[in-house]
Amino acid sequence: MYNFDFEKPESVADAIAALQGEEAQALGGGQTLIPTLKQRLASPSTLVSLKGIAEMQGVCMGDDGSVCIGGATNHATVAAEAGAYPALADTAAHIGDPAVRNRGTIGGSLANNDPSACYPAAALGSGATIVTNARQIAADDYFQGMFTTALDEGEIITEVRFPVPEKANYQKFVQPASRFALVGVYVAKYADGVRVAITGASNDGVFRWAEAEAALSANFSASALDGLSLSGDDMISDLHGTGEYRAHLCAVMTKRAVAAA
Amino acid sequence: MSKKMHIKLNVNGKDEEFLAEPRELLIYTLRERLNITGPHIGCETSHCGACTVTIDGKSVKSCTMFAAQADGAEITTIEGIGNPDDLHPLQTAFKEHHGLQCGYCTPGMITRATKLLEENPTPTEEEIRFGMAGNICRCTGYQNIIKSIQAAAAEMNAAKEAAE
Ligand SMILES: Cc1cc2nc3c(=O)[nH]c(=O)nc-3n(C[C@H](O)[C@H](O)[C@H](O)COP(=O)(O)OP(=O)(O)OC[C@H]3O[C@@H](n4cnc5c(N)ncnc54)[C@H](O)[C@@H]3O)c2cc1C
Numbered sequence: 001m002y003n004f005d006f007e008k009p010e011s012v013a014d015a016i017a018a019l020q021g022e023e024a025q026a027l028g029g030g031q032t033l034i035p036t037l038k039q040r041l042a043s044p045s046t047l048v049s050l051k052g053i054a055e056m057q058g059v060c061m062g063d064d065g066s067v068c069i070g071g072a073t074n075h076a077t078v079a080a081e082a083g084a085y086p087a088l089a090d091t092a093a094h095i096g097d098p099a100v101r102n103r104g105t106i107g108g109s110l111a112n113n114d115p116s117a118c119y120p121a122a123a124l125g126s127g128a129t130i131v132t133n134a135r136q137i138a139a140d141d142y143f144q145g146m147f148t149t150a151l152d153e154g155e156i157i158t159e160v161r162f163p164v165p166e167k168a169n170y171q172k173f174v175q176p177a178s179r180f181a182l183v184g185v186y187v188a189k190y191a192d193g194v195r196v197a198i199t200g201a202s203n204d205g206v207f208r209w210a211e212a213e214a215a216l217s218a219n220f221s222a223s224a225l226d227g228l229s230l231s232g233d234d235m236i237s238d239l240h241g242t243g244e245y246r247a248h249l250c251a252v253m254t255k256r257a258v259a260a261a
Numbered sequence: 262m263s264k265k266m267h268i269k270l271n272v273n274g275k276d277e278e279f280l281a282e283p284r285e286l287l288i289y290t291l292r293e294r295l296n297i298t299g300p301h302i303g304c305e306t307s308h309c310g311a312c313t314v315t316i317d318g319k320s321v322k323s324c325t326m327f328a329a330q331a332d333g334a335e336i337t338t339i340e341g342i343g344n345p346d347d348l349h350p351l352q353t354a355f356k357e358h359h360g361l362q363c364g365y366c367t368p369g370m371i372t373r374a375t376k377l378l379e380e381n382p383t384p385t386e387e388e389i390r391f392g393m394a395g396n397i398c399r400c401t402g403y404q405n406i407i408k409s410i411q412a413a414a415a416e417m418n419a420a421k422e423a424a425e
Contacts, residue, residue, distance in 0.1 A: 098320050
């Protein structure tokens with residue numbers, strides 16, 4: 001890997017200042033970025049580690065009852081401490097493996113927006129708010145296609161706020177080699193309607209399944225989904241599964257999530 | 262040229278202090294700088310777990326962490342868990358229950374298993390499979406690894422009870 005300088009700021013303000021430098025890049029848990037650096041697919045001149053920033057760590061309850069997670073909080077901490085939103089804690093508890101959960105962070109996962117990652121489904125399925133050093137971004141505006149987000153250069157995720165639903169569940173069909181989702185479906189029932197977010201399937205990254213949301217908002221039961229299906233035409237097709245197979249899994253996993261919620 | 266970093270670690274109870282390039286991965290610090298060769302390099306992509314060590318009480322894959330990120334940390338490797346004259350119960354159990362064949366994954370496997378048993382002293386087979394998911398073995402088919410961990414758990418729990 002190419003060499004770089006390493007900064008470990010202790011405040012968001014210092015991190016933003018360090019990220020102003022040309023070709024500076026944020027480092028969360030490094031579970032995606034370090035392999036990328038090894039392959040020389042990225043060559044930042046400075047890495048700015050966010051892990052030493054106390055104000056970006058931990059889980060707390062917001063005044064409006066939402067669960068707020070610091071942008072540099074690792075998955076194991078969310079699994080252990082986000083009990084106020086059990087489906088979210090459970091999602092975090094099933095990301096990767098124990099060592100990955102001890103390092104990988106929610107901010108890194110959402111910034112990366114891998115098309116098969118779990119947190120994007122949780123954030124979109126919960127209508128979460130992504131808070132950065134500069135602004136607040138609704139999940140509906142944040143995800144803009146695989147590996148693409150609304151974040152500007154040098155902007156960092158400092159917190160993610162999840163409104164807590166009446167019921168929710170995440171069903172992940174694990175791709176056992178990568179441990180990511182082959183298809184993952186996040187279903188959350190709020191007073192004003194149901195949200196369904198799907199990861200691992202679309203070539204455009206995480207998306208909401210509007211038809212399923214309408215059916216489930218009228219009748220929150222797996223049978224309400226009978227007859228609903230998605231087209232596999234624009235879905236990821238690789239050696240692990242065709243687009244058609246993934247489309248089928250979307251419907252199956254949505255039903256399972258509703259039944260388990 | 263990048264700025265070298267001044268790094269302090271405590272590895273298996275011993276303080277270490279050195280200057281390193283920021284890109285130095287912890288697995289290379291351990292193996293090449295400190296001659297602690299128990300943690301192995303397998304896949305180098307954070308998948309196989311052969312490089313698993315314990316950092317401030319948590320299992321981490323040392324191939325996917327910079328030494329600079331570990332600055333100030335306490336690290337335990339397989340060398341800090343037991344030695345040929347004083348095997349850890351997990352090491353004895355892996356030996357007795359054939360929890361290894363080639364042995365390449367074993368240091369990472371046992372280092373991870375020490376944490377698993379701390380987190381859950383009486384794991385079921387399913388809990389062992391879930392808790393050990395980040396450690397891959399290409400020889401055993403896992404059956405004997407599970408047996409070994411269960412045997413060590415029983416042994417450690419019995420020893421704890423006897424001590425109380
Ligand atoms: C073996 C393995 C299995 C995995 N399995 C899963 C899985 O099942 N499900 C899943 O969802 N994920 C999985 N992951 C990914 C993992 O969960 C990490 O969350 C993910 O790699 C990114 O988080 P990170 O903190 O490591 O980010 P990094 O690797 O440090 O950074 C990733 C990107 O985000 C940027 N970044 C980091 N933090 C911030 C921030 N706060 N604000 C803005 N930008 C930031 C970086 O600049 C970089 O571009 C797996 C990874 C591995 C290695």
